[in-house]
Amino acid sequence: MTERIGTTCVQGGYRPGDAQPRQIPIYQSTTWKYDTSEHMGKLFDLEESGYFYTRLQNPTNDFVAAKICELEGGSAAMLTSSGQAANFFAVFNIAGCGDHVVASSAIYGGTYNLFAHTMARMGLEFTFVSPDCTDEELEAAFRPNTKCVFGETIANPALDVLDIERFAAAAHAHGVPLIVDNTFPTPVMCRPIEWGADIVTHSTTKYMDGHGAAVGGAIVDSGNFDWMAHADKFPGLTTPDVSYHGVVYAEKFGLEGAFITKATAQLMRDFGSIQSPMNAFLLNMGLESLHVRMPQHCKNGQAMAEFLSEHPKVRFVKYPGLPTDPYYKLAQKYLPNGSCGVVSFGFTGGRAAAEQFMKSLKLAQIATHVADARTCVLHPANATHRQMNDVELEAAGIAPDMVRLSCGIESTEDLIADVEQALATI
Numbered sequence: 520m521t522e523r524i525g526t527t528c529v530q531g532g533y534r535p536g537d538a539q540p541r542q543i544p545i546y547q548s549t550t551w552k553y554d555t556s557e558h559m560g561k562l563f564d565l566e567e568s569g570y571f572y573t574r575l576q577n578p579t580n581d582f583v584a585a586k587i588c589e590l591e592g593g594s595a596a597m598l599t600s601s602g603q604a605a606n607f608f609a610v611f612n613i614a615g616c617g618d619h620v621v622a623s624s625a626i627y628g629g630t631y632n633l634f635a636h637t638m639a640r641m642g643l644e645f646t647f648v649s650p651d652c653t654d655e656e657l658e659a660a661f662r663p664n665t666k667c668v669f670g671e672t673i674a675n676p677a678l679d680v681l682d683i684e685r686f687a688a689a690a691h692a693h694g695v696p697l698i699v700d701n702t703f704p705t706p707v708m709c710r711p712i713e714w715g716a717d718i719v720t721h722s723t724t725k726y727m728d729g730h731g732a733a734v735g736g737a738i739v740d741s742g743n744f745d746w747m748a749h750a751d752k753f754p755g756l757t758t759p760d761v762s763y764h765g766v767v768y769a770e771k772f773g774l775e776g777a778f779i780t781k782a783t784a785q786l787m788r789d790f791g792s793i794q795s796p797m798n799a800f801l802l803n804m805g806l807e808s809l810h811v812r813m814p815q816h817c818k819n820g821q822a823m824a825e826f827l828s829e830h831p832k833v834r835f836v837k838y839p840g841l842p843t844d845p846y847y848k849l850a851q852k853y854l855p856n857g858s859c860g861v862v863s864f865g866f867t868g869g870r871a872a873a874e875q876f877m878k879s880l881k882l883a884q885i886a887t888h889v890a891d892a893r894t895c896v897l898h899p900a901n902a903t904h905r906q907m908n909d910v911e912l913e914a915a916g917i918a919p920d921m922v923r924l925s926c927g928i929e930s931t932e933d934l935i936a937d938v939e940q941a942l943a944t945i
């Protein structure tokens with residue numbers, strides 16, 4: 520019997536045997552002890568699997584990664600210290616100095632900075648394409664040294680929906696994988712691997728944790744991408760790793776294991792962006808209710824978007840669940856049961872009205888966070904983007920009056936009443 524997603528949320532990744540702890544144990548230990556150095560040597564040679572140092576792997580993290588792997592329908596997964604680390608590792612594992620990446624322009628600002636500035640300093644080149652670009656424009660973005668395509672299922676904060684099948688087909692036609700950041704829908708609302716994505720990343724800081732408790736990230740490999748079939752493009756996976764006794768990851772660990780093993784043995788070893796086992800434990804507590812929380816986030820987001828779209832003081836609403844939204848059709852295809860709880864909107868009264876609205880909210884809390892059980896709200900022009908003037912904001916696609924409202928899982932009527940009374944003060 521195929522297990523339903525709610526069962527995996529609750530019980531996936533860790534199935535205790537007889538007389539074992541019911542909850543995932545927190546292995547709060549940096550190191551493991553061995554009786555012989557021969558045994559330890561085998562671990563270092565990747566001859567045997569086992570634990571020796573938490574910077575590379577920790578059992579608590581691996582239990583939780585295994586749950587996320589099952590949720591996404593992948594073959595292998597790892598946790599990282601943050602969503603930023605997950606996206607960095609996912610790309611840098613297959614693209615280095617002199618390589619090129621095609622990325623959607625509708626991505627999280629932190630990821631854009633990572634790509635366009637920090638990874639550019641490391642010698643990688645990025646071409647950003649609109650998720651709405653034509654097939655010809657997408658095709659024109661590829662170069663002989665392109666190593667992957669990157670996008671977000673639902674962009675934070677733009678709320679554009681990625682046509683995963685179209686981007687996957689373009690990537691595969693060029694012999695490279697599609698990496699999809701699935702933070703906003705989570706595997707409860709969309710499983711990008713089923714639509715052709717090869718690698719899925721997450722900021723687990725958001726809905727997966729869901730309680731604003733721990734920063735974290737995850738990478739899931741589908742096991743579908745055939746590195747050996749494109750061996751010349753991916754020498755890091757298909758030729759000996761001199762830093763690991765000449766192991767050829769794609770040969771030794773196969774389709775299912777090569778990508779995550781390399782990212783663990785090489786990138787985690789060298790960059791050390793491990794998630795703390797305590798945080799992995801907290802993340803797992805969030806995952807246990809993810810399938811119960813997501814529908815409520817979506818219900819609140821949908822009701823809020825509908826309420827706002829009929830309000831005379833509201834200038835525009837962005838939400839992929841609104842039939843008038845440009846991404847409605849794609850959302851119906853990829854997110855048939857709902858998208859997320861985040862709604863963006865602006866005010867007929869402009870920036871001053873947005874400021875008055877923010878001041879008047881009572882339930883919704885001002886925070887840079889999104890995708891949390893508690894409703895939170897941000898006015899980017901006055902917070903994350905406050906160094907920009909109104910002209911620069913428009914150029915960056917952020918209206919000066921735009922507010923991002925992340926609907927939590929409180930009672931729908933109370934959230935709408937709060938927004939209604941705040942709108943009334945304008």
Ligand SMILES: *Cc1c(COP(=O)(O)O)cnc(C)c1O
Pocket residue numbers: 601602603604606627629630671675700702703721722723724725734735736
């Ligand atoms: C927040 C976020 C990130 C970055 O994750 P952190 O855990 O904050 O490092 C990456 N992608 C998306 C879509 C996000 O929302």
